[in-house]
Amino acid sequence: MNTIVETRTLAPAVKLFRIDAPKVARKQRAGQFVIVRVAPDGERIPLTIAEADSDAGTITLVVQAVGKTTTLMNALDVGDEILDMAGPLGTPSEVAEFGTVVVVGGGVGTAVSYPTAVALSEAGNSVLAVIGARSRPNLLLEEELSAVCAEVRVCTDDGSHGRHGLVTDELADLLETRSVDRVLAAGPVVMMQAVAETTRPYDIPTVASLNPIMVDGTGMCGGCRVSVGGTNRFACLDGPDFDAHLVDFTLLEQRNRAYLDWEAKQRADLHPCAAADQAVDFEATP
Amino acid sequence: MSELSRRERMKRTPVPMPERPPDERRTDFDEVNDGYTAELAIAEAERCLYCARPTCVQGCPVGVDIVEFLRQVEAGRFLEAADVIAADNSLPAVCGRVCPQETQCEGACVLANKDKPIHIGHLERFVADHARAQDRPVAPPPAPTGRRVAVVGSGPAGIACAGDLVGLGHDVTVFEALHELGGVLAYGIPEFRLPKEIVAAEIDRLRERGVSFETNAVIGMVDTVDDLLTVEGYDAVFLGVGAGLPRFLDVPGENFIGVYSASEFLTRVNLMKAYTTDGDTPLVDVRGKAVVVFGAGNTAMDAARTAVRLGGEPVSIAYRRSREEMPARAEEVAHAEAEGVHLDTLVSPLELLGDGDGRLTGLRLQQMELGEPDDDGRRRPVPVPGEIREVAVDVAIVAIGNMPNPLLLRATPDLDRSERGTVVADHDTGSTSKRGVFAGGDIVTGGATVILAMGAGRRAAAAIDDFLRTEPQAAGH
Ligand SMILES: Cc1cc2nc3c(=O)[nH]c(=O)nc-3n(C[C@H](O)[C@H](O)[C@H](O)COP(=O)(O)OP(=O)(O)OC[C@H]3O[C@@H](n4cnc5c(N)ncnc54)[C@H](O)[C@@H]3O)c2cc1C
Ligand SMILES: Cc1cc2nc3c(=O)[nH]c(=O)nc-3n(C[C@H](O)[C@H](O)[C@H](O)COP(=O)(O)OP(=O)(O)OC[C@H]3O[C@@H](n4cnc5c(N)ncnc54)[C@H](O)[C@@H]3O)c2cc1C
Ligand code: SF4
Ligand code: SF4
Ligand code: FES
Numbered sequence: 001m002n003t004i005v006e007t008r009t010l011a012p013a014v015k016l017f018r019i020d021a022p023k024v025a026r027k028q029r030a031g032q033f034v035i036v037r038v039a040p041d042g043e044r045i046p047l048t049i050a051e052a053d054s055d056a057g058t059i060t061l062v063v064q065a066v067g068k069t070t071t072l073m074n075a076l077d078v079g080d081e082i083l084d085m086a087g088p089l090g091t092p093s094e095v096a097e098f099g100t101v102v103v104v105g106g107g108v109g110t111a112v113s114y115p116t117a118v119a120l121s122e123a124g125n126s127v128l129a130v131i132g133a134r135s136r137p138n139l140l141l142e143e144e145l146s147a148v149c150a151e152v153r154v155c156t157d158d159g160s161h162g163r164h165g166l167v168t169d170e171l172a173d174l175l176e177t178r179s180v181d182r183v184l185a186a187g188p189v190v191m192m193q194a195v196a197e198t199t200r201p202y203d204i205p206t207v208a209s210l211n212p213i214m215v216d217g218t219g220m221c222g223g224c225r226v227s228v229g230g231t232n233r234f235a236c237l238d239g240p241d242f243d244a245h246l247v248d249f250t251l252l253e254q255r256n257r258a259y260l261d262w263e264a265k266q267r268a269d270l271h272p273c274a275a276a277d278q279a280v281d282f283e284a285t286p
Numbered sequence: 287m288s289e290l291s292r293r294e295r296m297k298r299t300p301v302p303m304p305e306r307p308p309d310e311r312r313t314d315f316d317e318v319n320d321g322y323t324a325e326l327a328i329a330e331a332e333r334c335l336y337c338a339r340p341t342c343v344q345g346c347p348v349g350v351d352i353v354e355f356l357r358q359v360e361a362g363r364f365l366e367a368a369d370v371i372a373a374d375n376s377l378p379a380v381c382g383r384v385c386p387q388e389t390q391c392e393g394a395c396v397l398a399n400k401d402k403p404i405h406i407g408h409l410e411r412f413v414a415d416h417a418r419a420q421d422r423p424v425a426p427p428p429a430p431t432g433r434r435v436a437v438v439g440s441g442p443a444g445i446a447c448a449g450d451l452v453g454l455g456h457d458v459t460v461f462e463a464l465h466e467l468g469g470v471l472a473y474g475i476p477e478f479r480l481p482k483e484i485v486a487a488e489i490d491r492l493r494e495r496g497v498s499f500e501t502n503a504v505i506g507m508v509d510t511v512d513d514l515l516t517v518e519g520y521d522a523v524f525l526g527v528g529a530g531l532p533r534f535l536d537v538p539g540e541n542f543i544g545v546y547s548a549s550e551f552l553t554r555v556n557l558m559k560a561y562t563t564d565g566d567t568p569l570v571d572v573r574g575k576a577v578v579v580f581g582a583g584n585t586a587m588d589a590a591r592t593a594v595r596l597g598g599e600p601v602s603i604a605y606r607r608s609r610e611e612m613p614a615r616a617e618e619v620a621h622a623e624a625e626g627v628h629l630d631t632l633v634s635p636l637e638l639l640g641d642g643d644g645r646l647t648g649l650r651l652q653q654m655e656l657g658e659p660d661d662d663g664r665r666r667p668v669p670v671p672g673e674i675r676e677v678a679v680d681v682a683i684v685a686i687g688n689m690p691n692p693l694l695l696r697a698t699p700d701l702d703r704s705e706r707g708t709v710v711a712d713h714d715t716g717s718t719s720k721r722g723v724f725a726g727g728d729i730v731t732g733g734a735t736v737i738l739a740m741g742a743g744r745r746a747a748a749a750i751d752d753f754l755r756t757e758p759q760a761a762g763h
Contacts, residue, residue, distance in 0.1 A: 023508050037465055041559050043566040044465070068566055084465040086502035215558070215567070218463050218504055219691045220530040221550035227541060232534065237693060251541055254644030258543040259568035266566070 002082040005058060011138045013065040014108060015074045016050075022057030024049070024087050030119035031093030031209065031241055034061070035217040037084040038076065043069045046214045046236070048112040049088060062111035062140065068266040089217045093241050094207070095119045099181035102174065103149075104167050104195050105131045106187025110140040112209050113186040120184075121148040128180075129153065130170045132187075136161035168194040180204055185244060189256065193249035200245055208244035210235050212252060213259070227251050290332055296397075301330040303408050308624040312594050315477040315561070318621060319383075322412040324362070331360040334404050337396055342406060345394025348741040350374045352391060352406055359409055368417035371410060376446045376744065379418060379484045380471060381737050382411025384584075386615045390737070418487055424494050428455040433754045436461060436520040438505045438694070441469020442736045443526030443727025445488060446743030447750075448497045454751050458496075459520075461503040466557060469528055471736070473557040474549070476588050478595070479618075482556075506697035515722055522722045522750045525709065526743055529728035530691040534684055535580060539638030544570050544646035548581070548589045548685035555592055572681050573597035578649065580604050580635060581685035582612035587619060589683045590627045598681065602628040604635065606654050606667045632656070632667060636674065638682060648678045688733050698723075708732055716746030717753075724750055 006018035024034060033046045051060035065071040076082070093116040101120050105113040110131045121127045127148065132155040133139040139161060145152050154162025155170050163170055168191070174180070175198065185195040186209040199206045212224045217236040224235040229246035233239065304320040305311075311318050322330065334356045342352045351370050358367035371378045387393070387407040395403035433456050437444045440462040451458045466472050468485040493499065505511065505527075514520045532547035534540050546554075551569075559565030577598035579590045582605040593601045603622070605612060608631050612619055623629065632654040639648040653673035656665035690707040702710040702719035709718060709725045716724035726742025728734055 027508055039566070041562070041564040041566060043558065084502050086463065086465070086504055086508075088507055089504065215550060215553055216464065218530070219693050220532070221553050222532040222534065222547040223550045225534075225541060232541070251644065255541065255543060257643070258570065262568035 002085045004076055004078055004080050004082070007077055010062065010140050011133070013074070014138075014140060015063055015065075017061045017063065017073075017076070018058045019061065019082060019085070020057060021059050021085060022054075024085070025052040025057050025059050026054045028052035028059060028088045029092035030095060030115040032088035032090045033217070033240065034059070034085050034087030035089060035214065036061075036073065036082050036086075038069060038073045038082060040083070042072065042083070044084070044215060044217065045069045046089070046211075046217055046240075048115070048209075050111045050114050051118075052115075062108065062114075064108040067263050068270055071267075071270055086217065089236055090240055091238060093119065093184075093209075095123050097124045098205075099125060100128065100179065101125045101182045101184065102128045102130060102171065102180050103145075104171055104183065104185045104187070104191075105129065105140075106167055106185075106191040107133060107138070108140065109185075109187025109191070109209070110145075112211075113184055114141050114144065116184060116209075117145060118148050125182075126150045128174070128178075130155070130167045130174065132156065132167035132170075132191075134158065166194070167191065168198050171195060171198050175199065175202055175204070182207070183244075185209070189249055189253045192244060192247075193253075196244035196247070196249070206244040207241050208247055210240045210242055210247065210252060211256070213256060292335060295333050295335055296400075298329075298333045300333065300402050300405060301326050301408075303405065305621075308626070311478065312591075312625040315595055317481050318478050319408075319411075321415060322408055324364070324412075324416075327359055327364075327409055327412045328362060330405050330409060331356045333397070333402070334360070335396065342391045342395045342404070345389075346374075346391045347735075347737050348374045348744075350391070350410070355413065356404065356406075356409065359413060364413055364416045365420065365422070367413045371413060375410075375737070375740065376449050377442055377488060377736065377740050378410050379414035380442070380480060380488070381740070382407050382409070382414055383480055383484075384475060384615075384735075385737050386735060388616045418484075424491060425453070427496055428453070430457065431455040431754065433457065433521045434459070434519060435522045435524065435750060435754075436514045436518070437524045437526065438511075438514075439463075439469060439526035439528060439727070439729075440467040440472075440489070440499070441526055441528050441727060441739060442471060443528075443729075443739040443743035443746075444469065444524065445492065446740040447524045447526060447726070447747045448743075449492055449495070450744050450747035451750060452492065452495050452497050454747070456751070456754065459498040459500060460492075461505050461509075462499065462501050463504040463527075464557065465501050467499060467501065469526075473553045474585065474588070476552065476556055476592050478591065479588065504693065506694035510697045511694070511701075511720070511723060512698070521754055522724065524716070524743070524746050524750060525694070525718075525723065525725040525729055526727045526739070527691065527694055527729045528739075529688040529708070529733045531689045532684070533687045533689055535635055535686065537635055537637055539640055539646070539649075540684075541644075542638055542640035542646040543644050544680055545638060545682045545684070546570075548579070548585045548683050549688070551589055551683050552585075552592065555596070561596055569596075570681055574599055575680035576678055577601045577681040577683065578604050578630075578677070578679045579683045579685055581687070582607075582614055582619075582629075583685065583687070584614045584618055585687075586683075586685035587614045587622045587627075589685050591618075591622050591625055593681065593683070594625050594627060600628055601626065602630045604630045604633050604651065606632065606634040607664070608632060608656060611664055634667065634669070639676075646680060646682055648676055649682065650674055650676050688728075690729055690732070706732060712749075714745060715749035715752075716742060717749060722753070724753075
């Protein structure tokens, strides 16, 4: 069950897994995720299904090692089994013929938005991708996105590839020159918030794929609640996609910091030196 | 046994349950009650009057033949006693521990009006534990019928249904969304009240008898109910998916860090082992922190007593009615108090307060008083004008009930449900508006009890058996 059939390192600390999971592959729709557990007494963590191949019976996950569970996961290899994997979970992304859609991906968020970009392209949209990373080696899925998008624009924090700047800078420029019908954002919370503020003056429907901390992923605990338009919603049931103009990002950012001390301690236990670095890596990818 | 006269029996004093002292037990998660010894069990059974018209049996939701089981206990025939109970109750080790006996069997015992009801629950627990320790061989399986039933959910309803169906020769698979089996018995009710090994033993026994289990199977998302009936070729489906969606208070500040639903708090601790050094799942540190629990049912007591064990200080229950109205089992309220949980009654939260980082720091409580009785006859709590106080708290746990989880229901639109969102199912058969689909337990009743879920699972098993026998061309074929 859940045997890993292929792995590939996409970037430092980012690994792609193709996993044998025929039922999940058959049911998956863009925007859905699985909950995995990789060790006895281990945590349950959500991971987006980046790709599903129902003929081969496999799903693809792209995992960035940021803490204990993702680090343990990235130590797995071909032939290993994922201890527990439940899904597909979440409400699929809304896919229709919108016209011109811009997909904004920051860091591992690029892998989160990839399946929706594919689905939107297949639905007849003209899809533009704006993707960003710290530096060239950290950039994910540029080639894959080029295959389905009309255009892929790249931004890096250090200018080593594409534009020297943030994805929101690129998005702002793009909105000045093009008429865009819909924007999708996935990445660090600060990035999604910045995207929402960038599109707000244009009144462009904008969707963010939220990443709150989850436990069960089935609506049982309420830990993944997010505030959307002043109402609490469970991201695992009603999301993870929500109207970015209505999301309380400050709250999401705060709630994702609930266990910082614990997470830092776990990172330190795993590899004492790299610990501090990695925390920064994840937070600073807008 | 009849050597004892009625008068002698009435003169005896009830045998208390041996329990670990509060100061010891509040520091660990081991079981609070030690259980009767054989001698204590016999002594307690010797108080029974063996009434000709036993009211105790009427008080039990599944009609356990209490008179006969007590007779066997008194005679020291504990395995025979276990067989008597098993005829009506497939989870006696669980029910003996968690049934609200004071409103059921024991509340209906004739001796209850002298405040000396027979401790039927303690005896049921003793008998079940005794039988489990003997590790008796499972009954040989009957001839296979070749019919396949899918049971969704591994809580008491699902377990009981699966047990009866496999006993009737059907091929049964239980699908569970989580990675562990047992439903609320596994992730909700804590170890100190219901050791997990008891739940595991029940599951193992079902496995030995041939029931298959699939964990991580979220029905409605991976397979739908229709998929089970058509693609997967099951002849019938039983839905025992519980009432899993937590309800919140709907007051400002409920999203501060440190505010949990009881389900999240208990799941992190019980299922994910957040309290052990092995567990990877975090929990806000409650050591030396003020913890408040909203609600006063079993879930609230479990959350409060768990917080005490994790080092919370002080831990209080905030309840808007008075102690008399608390829905928790009397034993749980008494145990909670003995362990140092403070009962703050007639208060209602107005607002939760936090700091700049979004962490909970306190709350505003409104003092209440009891007013006129409302529809269900209980006096309605009403605010006392102007009496509002502010309290410092670090962790707040909301235990005010659950609603049906929409996950499976959304994917099964042709299943009739009530205004409350529960599945509409026939009380006697569990049959629903969808052919071949039966339901029972909390998903039908809303949050209720283990014994009611167990009973519903068993009645549905009988109905499913009928359905399979009378309609050989079952749904989907
Ligand atoms: C719907 C959804 C889809 C996701 N898809 C992917 C994916 O495809 N690939 C991927 O690599 N990650 C994805 N994530 C994030 C992933 O679940 C977290 O990185 C993971 O839970 C971290 O676990 P850990 O034990 O390794 O790290 P922890 O020690 O728990 O956390 C390490 C760091 O990550 C932060 N963090 C913790 N949980 C989250 C979270 N849920 N979201 C964002 N930051 C978090 C912490 O604040 C901390 O800085 C997704 C999250 C959600 C909610
Ligand atoms: C903390 C707590 C303490 C309690 N204390 C007591 C007590 O002392 N005495 C008492 O009598 N009662 C008590 N109760 C109530 C009692 O536990 C429930 O009434 C009983 O467990 C209901 O049983 P069930 O089988 O209907 O559902 P559950 O026990 O809720 O089991 C349902 C199962 O179905 C699974 N599931 C849900 N959706 C799906 C899906 N789509 N696909 C697959 N699986 C799914 C769930 O994960 C769960 O495992 C307590 C409840 C709680 C929460
Ligand atoms: S099942 Fe519950 S109510 Fe019935 S006799 Fe046993 S403890 Fe009492
Ligand atoms: S009502 Fe009480 S005394 Fe009478 S048979 Fe039942 S348990 Fe015994
Ligand atoms: S993760 Fe528990 S309700 Fe969403």
